[in-house]
Amino acid sequence: MAGRVVYFSGEFVPEREARVSIFDCALMYGDMAFEMTRTFDGRSFKLREHLERLYGSLRLLEIDCGLTIDEMEEQTQLTLEKNQATEEEGMDWWIMHDVSRGPLPVYGSLWPEGVKPTVTISTWPLITHMGPFAEKYTRGVDIVVPAQQALPAHLIDAKAKTRSRMHYKLAELQGQRIGEGSWPVMFDPDGFMAEGPGWNIFLVHEGAISTPEPRNILQGVSRATVLELAAEEGIPLVERNLGRYEALQADEIFCTSTSYCIVHGRSFEGQVVGDGQRGPVVERLTEAWRQRVGVDMIQQAHDYAAALPAWLENEQQANRSALAEA
Numbered sequence: 001m002a003g004r005v006v007y008f009s010g011e012f013v014p015e016r017e018a019r020v021s022i023f024d025c026a027l028m029y030g031d032m033a034f035e036m037t038r039t040f041d042g043r044s045f046k047l048r049e050h051l052e053r054l055y056g057s058l059r060l061l062e063i064d065c066g067l068t069i070d071e072m073e074e075q076t077q078l079t080l081e082k083n084q085a086t087e088e089e090g091m092d093w094w095i096m097h098d099v100s101r102g103p104l105p106v107y108g109s110l111w112p113e114g115v116k117p118t119v120t121i122s123t124w125p126l127i128t129h130m131g132p133f134a135e136k137y138t139r140g141v142d143i144v145v146p147a148q149q150a151l152p153a154h155l156i157d158a159k160a161k162t163r164s165r166m167h168y169k170l171a172e173l174q175g176q177r178i179g180e181g182s183w184p185v186m187f188d189p190d191g192f193m194a195e196g197p198g199w200n201i202f203l204v205h206e207g208a209i210s211t212p213e214p215r216n217i218l219q220g221v222s223r224a225t226v227l228e229l230a231a232e233e234g235i236p237l238v239e240r241n242l243g244r245y246e247a248l249q250a251d252e253i254f255c256t257s258t259s260y261c262i263v264h265g266r267s268f269e270g271q272v273v274g275d276g277q278r279g280p281v282v283e284r285l286t287e288a289w290r291q292r293v294g295v296d297m298i299q300q301a302h303d304y305a306a307a308l309p310a311w312l313e314n315e316q317q318a319n320r321s322a323l324a325e326a
Contacts, residue, residue, distance in 0.1 A: 003086045003318070007079045007121035015122070016322075023107040024118055026100035030164035032118075033057035036258050037095040037221075038126060040293035042084060044095060047076060049221050054097055057160040063101045065117050072097070076121050083123045092126040092300070094259070098163075129259050131308035134301035140266030140276065143201070143253060145244070146174035146184040150194035150216050158195070158218050168197035183255065183265070188216040193242040196255060201265075202226065204252035204281045208236040222256040229288045235281060244269065252279035261289050261297050 006018035025031035035050045055069050067075070076095060083093070100118045108115050148171040151158060167186070175184030185201050188194045193201060194216045200223040202211045209230055211223070230237040247253065253265035253273050262285055266276040278286075290296050 004083045004123065005079070007075050007119070009116065009119050012079070012082065016319075018120060018122065020100075020118055020120075021103050021107075021110075023103045023110065024100055025102060025104055026098070026118065026163060028104055030162065030166075031061065032098055032100040032163040033061055033063065034099070034161060034163055035097040037097075038258050039080070039093045039095070040295040040297075042089075042092065044076070044080065045293060046221050046225070047073065047095070049224070051076075051097070053161060053219075053221070054099070057162060058099060060157060060160045061101070061162065063099060063117060065099045065119050067119065072121075079121045080123055087125055092130075092295070094124040094126055094129060096120070096122045096124070098122075125311070126259070127304040127308055127311050130297075130301040131304035131306075133260050134298075134305040136260070136263050137278075137298045137301060140264045140278070141183045141255065142179060142181065142267045142270075143185055143196075143247075143255075143265045144175050144178045144182040144269060145187060146171045146178070148174055148184070148186060150186040150188045152189050153216055158216055159214070161218055165197070172197050187243075190241075191243060192216075193247065199255045199257040202254050202256070203242060203246055203250040204254070204279065205246075205250050207281065208238070209281065210238055210240055210242055210246065212242055213239045220256060220258075222258055222261060225289070225292075226256055226262070226285060229285050229292070233284060233288055235284070250274075252281050254282050254285075260301070262286055 004015045005012045006015050008018045020026060033054055035054045037044055037047050037050045039045065051069050051072055058065060076097070080093060080095060098120045102115045102117045103111060105115060148167055151167055171184040171186050175182040183196055185196045186194050193212050195201065195212065195218060200211065200217065200220045202209050227237060247268045248271060250268070251274050253268055254262055255265060256262050262282060264278045264282045265273050267273055286298070
């Protein structure tokens with residue numbers, strides 16, 4: 001418990017000491033690229049794909065982080081290994097990359113050694129993310145359409161994953177006002193379905209999958225995994241413009257993201273999707289995902305839910321002890 005370290009701009013520091021300056025561009029402008037990756041059975045899943053997207057985002061933001069992608073991958077693995085020893089065997093992890101261009105030059109006198117990009121690699125036990133999520137695998141999620149729209153590509157390219165995500169937060173707040181626990185899917189200014197805050201959406205009709213075309217969305221690594229699995233399973237899949245009409249004709253709707261992989265939508269705009277239960281395509285893709293990663297992510301989430309109260313108590317006690325000794 002506790003004792004985790006963070007790669008922080010070339011050094012490994014205790015987690016509680018990894019602090020970004022209030023003058024950093026990340027805080028001033030949301031000028032930061034980031035990635036979230038997870039492990040299965042202790043091994044990172046598609047880390048290289050996440051890092052390739054990170055470096056694509058950095059190129060768009062014109063940030064040279066000072067590390068090659070190979071060096072970033074090496075330091076990521078080292079960070080994971082250092083922290084895995086703090087948990088019992090069997091714990092899976094979030095891996096987080098955050099890169100900004102560093103403090104604003106106007107405040108540069110605070111750094112006589114010179115300002116440089118802020119680069120952090122951190123890991124976090126996945127139990128706190130997936131334990132509370134477990135019930136959603138069974139119950140499903142209620143998808144709604146908020147007033148907030150997706151940002152069109154001619155304003156800012158959604159394919160770059162940055163911390164400038166106020167439209168995501170506003171969509172979440174509006175979704176909560178529609179109904180507690182609702183999942184908001186944003187539409188683009190042309191009236192077509194785009195994405196949720198941090199997740200991609202898929203519709204199933206008569207055994208075939210449709211998903212929004214990639215012009216105004218973050219092209220999720222998990223989204224790409226579904227495209228791969230559907231091809232392997234022989235399930236037809238097309239990227240195309242989708243609206244409310246298509247969603248309301250769907251036999252199944254599902255959402256994908258790095259942490260939970262795939263979860264079904266039980267309703268769309270208050271109308272039940274199919275019978276509200278996990279459908280055959282979702283089941284088939286989930287099983288294919290399990291086979292690929294060697295982990296039953298649904299059972300793991302339920303195991304984490306049962307273990308979470310004791311884990312939190314131990315974590316808090318460890319941190320209280322560390323503070324008392326400081």
